[in-house]
Amino acid sequence: MATELNHENFPVLSYVLDRLPSLTAKSSPDVDRSSSSASSSKSDPSSSSSSSSSHSIEIVTQMPHLAHPDVLASMTNAIADVSQTRSVLRTLGPRPDHETVDKARARLVEIEASLSESFEEIALSPKDSDVVEKEQKRREAVEVEKTWYNSILKLNELHESYEKLLKEAEERLVRIYESAEKNAAAVAEEEAAEVEVNEEVVSILQQAASENPLDRVDLSGRKLKLLPEAFGKIQGLLVLNLYNNQLVAIPDSIAGLQNLLELDVSTNFLETLPDSIGLLSKLKILNVSCNKLTTLPDSICHCGSLVVLDASYNNLTYLPTNIGFELVKLEKLLIHLNKIRSIPTSIGEMRSLRYLDAHFNELNGLPSSFGMLTNLEYLNLSSNFSDLQDLPASFGDLISLQELDLSNNQIHSLPDAFGTLVNLTKLNLDQNPLVVPPQDVVKQGVDAVKMYMGKRWVSMLEEEEKMANLKDEMDQTNADWLTRTTSKLKTYVTEVSDYLGSTSPKDPYLDQQL
Numbered sequence: 001m002a003t004e005l006n007h008e009n010f011p012v013l014s015y016v017l018d019r020l021p022s023l024t025a026k027s028s029p030d031v032d033r034s035s036s037s038a039s040s041s042k043s044d045p046s047s048s049s050s051s052s053s054s055h056s057i058e059i060v061t062q063m064p065h066l067a068h069p070d071v072l073a074s075m076t077n078a079i080a081d082v083s084q085t086r087s088v089l090r091t092l093g094p095r096p097d098h099e100t101v102d103k104a105r106a107r108l109v110e111i112e113a114s115l116s117e118s119f120e121e122i123a124l125s126p127k128d129s130d131v132v133e134k135e136q137k138r139r140e141a142v143e144v145e146k147t148w149y150n151s152i153l154k155l156n157e158l159h160e161s162y163e164k165l166l167k168e169a170e171e172r173l174v175r176i177y178e179s180a181e182k183n184a185a186a187v188a189e190e191e192a193a194e195v196e197v198n199e200e201v202v203s204i205l206q207q208a209a210s211e212n213p214l215d216r217v218d219l220s221g222r223k224l225k226l227l228p229e230a231f232g233k234i235q236g237l238l239v240l241n242l243y244n245n246q247l248v249a250i251p252d253s254i255a256g257l258q259n260l261l262e263l264d265v266s267t268n269f270l271e272t273l274p275d276s277i278g279l280l281s282k283l284k285i286l287n288v289s290c291n292k293l294t295t296l297p298d299s300i301c302h303c304g305s306l307v308v309l310d311a312s313y314n315n316l317t318y319l320p321t322n323i324g325f326e327l328v329k330l331e332k333l334l335i336h337l338n339k340i341r342s343i344p345t346s347i348g349e350m351r352s353l354r355y356l357d358a359h360f361n362e363l364n365g366l367p368s369s370f371g372m373l374t375n376l377e378y379l380n381l382s383s384n385f386s387d388l389q390d391l392p393a394s395f396g397d398l399i400s401l402q403e404l405d406l407s408n409n410q411i412h413s414l415p416d417a418f419g420t421l422v423n424l425t426k427l428n429l430d431q432n433p434l435v436v437p438p439q440d441v442v443k444q445g446v447d448a449v450k451m452y453m454g455k456r457w458v459s460m461l462e463e464e465e466k467m468a469n470l471k472d473e474m475d476q477t478n479a480d481w482l483t484r485t486t487s488k489l490k491t492y493v494t495e496v497s498d499y500l501g502s503t504s505p506k507d508p509y510l511d512q513q514l
Contacts, residue, residue, distance in 0.1 A: 010166055012173040013082070015059050015066060016075045020083060063177060071180045075173050082169045085162050095159035096152050104149040111142055111149075201228060208234040220244050220264075232256030243267055243287075255279040266290050266310070278302035289313045289334070301326040310334040312357070317341065324349040336360050336380065341387070348372035356380070359405065362387045371397035382428065383408040396420040407431050419454025 007014045065071050096104075200219070205228065208214050213236040220243040227242065232253025239262040247268040254263075255276035262285040270291040278299025285308045288296075293314040301322050307329055316338040324346030332355040340361040347353075348369025356373075359382040366381075371394025379401060381388060388409040396417025403426040411429075413436040427446035434442060437452045 010170045011059050012063070012066070012075075012177065013079065013166060013170045016072065016079060016173060017083065017086070019072060020076065065177060065180050065184060068180070071177065074180070075176055078172050078176060079169045082165055085158075085165060089158060089162060092155055092158070096156055100152060101156050104152040108146060108149050108153075111146055115139070115142065205230050205234075208237075213237075215239070217241065227251055227254075229253040235259065238262070240264070250274050250277070252276040258282065261285065263287070273297050273300070275299045281305060284308070286310070296320055296323075298322070303327070304329065306330050308332040312336045312338070314338050319344055319347075322346055328352060331355065333357070343367060343370070345369050351375060354378065354400075359383050364388065365390065366392050366395075368392045368394050371395060373398060375400050377401060378403045380405040381409070382406060386410050391415050393417065399423065402426065404428070412436070414449075414453060416453070416457055416460060419450050419452075419457050421450065424450065 060067050066075075200222070201224075204214065204217055204219075214234060215236055216239040217231075217234070217237060218239075218241040220241045222245055224242065224245040224247060227247060227250060229251045230253075231237075231240075232251065233256055235256070235258065237257050237260055240257070240260060241262075241264045243264045244267040247265065247270060250265060250270065250273060252274045253276075254274065257280065260280050260283055263280070263283060264285075264287040266287045267290040270288065270293060273288065273293065273296065275297050276299070277297065278301070280303055282305050283303045284305055286300075286303065286306060287308075287310040289310045290313040293311065293316060295316065296311060296319065298320045301320050304326055306327050309327070309330060309332070312334045314337075316335065318340060319335070321344050323344060328349060329352050330350050331352050333350075333353060334355075334357045336357045337360045340358065341364055343358070343363065343366060345367040346369075347367065348371070350373060352375060353373050354375055355378045356376060357378075357380045359380045361384055363381065363384040364387045370392055374397065376398050377400050379398070380403075382405045385408060389411060391406075391411065391414065393415055395415040396419075398421060400423055401421050402423050404421075404424060405428040407428045407430040409432050411432045411434060413434070424446055427449060429442050429449070436456070437449050441448050441452045
């Protein structure tokens, strides 16, 4: 029967289908008897069962992962369409042979031709009710015959599709097995590596407890999932590198590394940092980039010796409020590729800051205190897109600035004092709707921009000075007029007083009012 698979052509598919529950178990007795009699004439059930069993043993020997329940379940789900189609075809019957199919096609052509001829004859002959009725019955019989021959062709098409389906299913199962094989190899390799890492960690802890304490530990790229609490007891440790592992947490005991100078926990799965990290008072370099951090603990501000802080490639939305007040020694701050919307005012207190990269965030502006960063040499604020639209007036106070990237924002005008950035040598203003300075000036380069903004600033100062002088002149004129008016009023009061004194007795109250 066509639905019975050839184990040699479809070894994996045959194995999986043999493991499925019987699809004929619930069939009627009559069908079972007819099926049994038909199959008995073709093959011996006992020999078929024996062949299937030997095939299963052979293929499992060659492909041992087939026996794994998860792999078998995945394969079973992948061939649901094959199983359903096989069930339908078993009900419909075996595939018709080639001769039967050809005869069915030929007979359908003959029937169509006969129907066309009879239709023309009826159209040309006089309308006789007996003839029409006879023709109607003939047509009904022909339709039944057509249905039969069409069913043969349909059944043949179903079996053709089923054969294609089998090939695709076999290829699908082979891919599933190869994937399972790779996963199993990866798991085995990972387990072996984990054992090796654990041994390395134990060795490190043992050495730390000996008379020759460690000052550097490099466990980068070890697929480490857990850092033992005992690491906090390595008192003399200066550098700890845990880059590119699978850590989800840093133990609180890290606070015990009182002499630690460098800590690299980048490229892990950290969502938080322990509050105890603030006790690392001697820490100079901290790299927490490429994790899943949404906040930095406020206690990080207590790491007063920090010189470099890299918190890029995370999900930070803000920085600790007091970060600038306490990290006064910080020289390099990397916070790019986060979701930070604002920088705290305290950043102006980072007087040692020389390098700040905050590109690809959601910054909607900078605090006015930003101009206090007089030692800043490099600043990247690019790609904050529609959020960053202007810069503070104090921006011109960044007298040490050498490189500035403001590209991909929505800045319309540079600060008035921009021309005072005398040390600026590199400037990127691409993809901004700039009006001041005009685009033709921007295209000429950084020197042209500084010159334009400088002249504009001088003109504004001169205009302000003119306005101030004009105000002073107006104030002086008003003062002179007031002096003259007061003098005249005094003269008038005197004259009135003299007149009243000569013509009438003095009134004390009136004198007081005058």
